[in-house]
Amino acid sequence: MEVLIHNPLTRFLIQAFLIIACARLVGLIARRLEQPMVIAEVTAGILLGPSLFGWLFPETSAVIFAEQSLPLLKLVSEVGLIVFMFLIGLELDPKLLRGRGHASVIISHTSIVVPFALGGLLALYLYPRLSESSVPFSSFTLFMGAAMSITAFPVLARILTERRLLKSKVGALTITCAAVDDVTAWCILAFVVSITRATGLVSAVWTTVFACAYIGGMLVVVRPFLNRLGERGGSKEGLSQDLVAVTLLLLIVSSWTTEMIGIHPLFGAFMLGAIMPKGTSFAQSLAEKLEDFAVVFLLPLFFAYSGLRTHIGLLNSADGWLMCGLIIVVACVGKFGGSTVAARLTGLRWREASALGILMNTRGLMELIVLNLGLDLGIISPKLFTMMVLMALVTTFMTTPLLRWIYPPEELAKELIDAPGQTPLPAAAAEVYTVLMCVSYERTGPGMVTLASALARRGPDARRLYALRLIPPTDRNSFYVNQAPEQQGATALTPLLARAQELDVEVRPLSFVSPKPSLDICNVADVKQADLVLVGWHKPLFSQTALGGTVYEVMRCARTDVGVLIDRGLKEVRRLLVPFHGTAHDKAALGLARRLAQEVGADVTILHVVKPTRRAGDAPLGAQETVDQVFEGEEGDALRKSKVTLKVVEHDSPAAAAVDEAARGYDLVLVGVGPEWGLAQRRFGMRAEHIIQGCPTSLLVVRHHEPATAPATAPAPAAKVFALASEPEPDRT
Incomplete structure (x- = not known):
């Protein structure tokens, strides 16, 4: 191994290869479990650290992840964090913080105050057991409160979109509260960092003064300049390399300024992204240029560096695991309990309030960033760092299964009928014939509506035709909140709707993001009381059968007749x-x-x-x-x-x-x-x-559904x- 690693660059390239490959492999498992990618990346980092790889292959691990190579890995990962925090700021739309009413104010404040207070109480128990005497108790307490108050805004936004809750009442309220939480928690954390770094009262005062001056300058001077930059970037000329260079220079200056003030470069990156103009395509185009490299290459390095600092072996006693369990319980009670009770008191149903609490309890990447800050500043010990990392993993991992339990697919499908902008479903009648057309590719739409209109020709009162377009979830995080599935679906449904207009047939379009298209097709067919589900055909990957993949699942699970149209x-x-x-x-x-x-x-x-040849029994x-x-x-x-x-x-x-x-x-x-x-x-x-x-x-390949209660007939x-x-x-x- 030493022969292969003959200079720092070679060692770094081998580290990057292992980290990215491991993250993607674990990501395949995470997707199967319907978990966000951050779970895979954090887990991959822990697996490559001393908790597994270093434990099983100590000599190899000592060579690849040698102690002298970690500063370079840390440096590159911090560059990735700066870019990512800038993207988080870009994603944070100030409109989310306005006009959400009384409920969002109460819930967002409660979801910060309650976990912060519980984190402070927990600090009373943990400080004498897990902290050094050199760490001020005030800094430790404030940090624990801030760490308990964090909500993973990007992970939450992605889960909401994939679960089709973003446009619902609970989704809009949750994303608003999460945005408020993020801004407030980062402000609190900035204060904690400045207090920790300050060498005395005078230094703390000057840090506060310079921080206020920095924020004022960003809002008064830099923001108008960015607005003009956004107008130019959102014009027909598009986003040029010069505009990208100017933006990156501003990012460097902003991050360097907050570092010099005594806060942290991450706050400067976040601040610049937050004040970027959101009204044009400039911010989204900029995110598309930066995000893939930052998320696929740089962020896994940060997770691996965090994993190398996570020593699960430090929890080698029953007391250690009990304290870890206590941290997880306090984190869940504070965030989930506080948010749920506050939401229920504002008038939400228990189902909606519980879903909001589950979502607000998601911590993910943002928690890891905070924990690394605490470890770098010496506020928390490696043992407490490991416990808090496990807490972040558990609270993020539990979100999706708990949300599926609170909001099962059948319930979500029913709520599609009452979603804003949807026409209410008319009362079912025996003579009404309903066809659900599932459009995967644009080219399949015209043939589907031609067949569906012929099956139900006799007037609009005797037929219901639906065109369903399911959008697969993307890997992109930034601006995931602002992507409108209806607009994306309209593009694929345009040929179908144009053909329907030629035939003078009314078709009701449906479109939403779906990680499991076969399940959603069957659920929508049940809700719309479809007599026939029409599915377009395409050959599945690595298969010669046309009736495999999603088509197979729909034909197997649909509780109505299914037709696969090869147009x-x-x-x-x-x-x-x-x-x-x-x-x-x-x-x-x-x-x-x-x-x-x-x-x-x-x-x-x-x-x-x-x-x-006619023989007995042949036919x-x-x-x-x-x-x-x-x-x-x-x-x-x-x-x-x-x-x-x-x-x-x-x-x-x-x-x-x-x-x-x-x-x-x-x-x-x-x-x-x-x-x-x-x-x-x-x-x-x-x-x-x-x-x-x-x-x-x-x-048209037809599969007949035989109702389970139907009597058997010859x-x-x-x-x-x-x-x-x-x-x-x-x-x-």
Whole structure:
């Protein structure tokens, strides 16, 4: 190992490689557990530190993370922190702090005062046990109070957006309180740092005077200059490299100024970001240029440096773990308890108040920044630092599962109906036909609405058509709060809505961020009482099956019929082909074809495939028997009037026979899912479905949902399948 590391740069590159790779690998697990990325990065840092890597491989760890190399790692990580704190300031919109009313004032102040007071009381117990006598008790107490009051604003904003709570009452209130918390807690922390660094009363007074002068200068002199800079950066010229250079120079000067005053460079970075103009695209463009490098490369170095300072082995006694548990309990009681009770007293329901308390208890990265400040200043010991890091991890980790328990997906789906800007759902009626169209790509929209409008042609009172666009969550943190899912979804839904306007059909768009699209599709289908869910098709990664991935999950879990549309230029629905084998899914496909025949007068061809060699048990019906039974009696007469043709062919492969017949000029092929057509439902698979790959025209793969309470019935004979596939429609003449 020493041969590979022959200079400080080589050692740093190896450290960076291990840190970033470990953070991303742990991040894969964190995403599976629906945890924010900060959990993965903090955990990766601890794993690379003496708590695991240094414990298992002490010699290797001593070489890679040698003591003399840590100052360089710390320096680079602090540069990353300065950039990140600037981005946090950019993300903090002053509008969040205004006009939120009486409730936000009470909750935000309570969520600071209560944990601060409990942190001060906890300091009485911890100071004689975990602190040095050289540390002033006042500094220790103030620091513990500030550390308990921190809320992780960026992590909270991301969780709110992913859980679709940001636009709700509780989400708006939470993000406001978190913004107030962040500003107040950082002001308190700045005061604590200045007191700790001051060598006497005179020094503390001068630090306070210079800090006030700095803030005044930033607001009076720098802010107007930044407004002019923002207007230029938000113009058609865009954000040039010169503007980025000027901004970075201001960032350096602001951070250097607060360091010289005696506070900390992080406060200067945060202050500059907070006063940046938010009304133009300047701030967002600037964040997009800086964020990826800061978050992916620089921040993991900070987490690793924190992990190297976290020695879980220091908690080698029952007393140590009891004190750690006490810190976690006090942190949760102060933040969660104080916020929840205050929210309940302001009129929120217990569900909303509890959700707000859970979110406010999130600490994450911001807590780690505070703890490192305390350790660097000597206010807290390495042992207390380790306990507080574990507290930050636990309070952040518990947020998502507790929030899912308080606000389950079904409850969130129901609240979509009452969300601001949504049209209330009309009362359900037996004759109303509802279709939920799930649009993943723009190109699939026009074909979906063409089919959906044909299925429900008879007037707006007899149909409900919804277009759902689910937006995958991004890795970006800054301006995550300001991203409007409705605006992003509108872009993907534009072709669908344009086609709907041509057809004179009303479509209600729905759009929101979804980390689990299949679950949300099924929940929305339940809430909207959909008769049919239409899903667009795309081939999943590392798979040849078209019915895998999200499509598989929707077909497996949806409590209604599902149609997967493989659109190959569907413009009209006039000639239909229905390959029929007699399964429940085939009957559902036949039912949709019957509906299309009644609604738009489509011609329907039913394809029945039999084996070329007729032996006992090969097929339930012969060719002539099938024809006779399909068209016998009154039902047969009705089928003839609907332009329905039964076609019986002999072929070794039903799927190949269907593909051959589809080449004869049909607009749409409707086929039930099932192995008889080579369409087995598989989550993964490397075997392509022949009928999907070979069909030259648009194809609708139908999966029928059988209600659990429905009585079991014997398979209907082929003669009655068409009539039984759906309820008889009322006479329109």
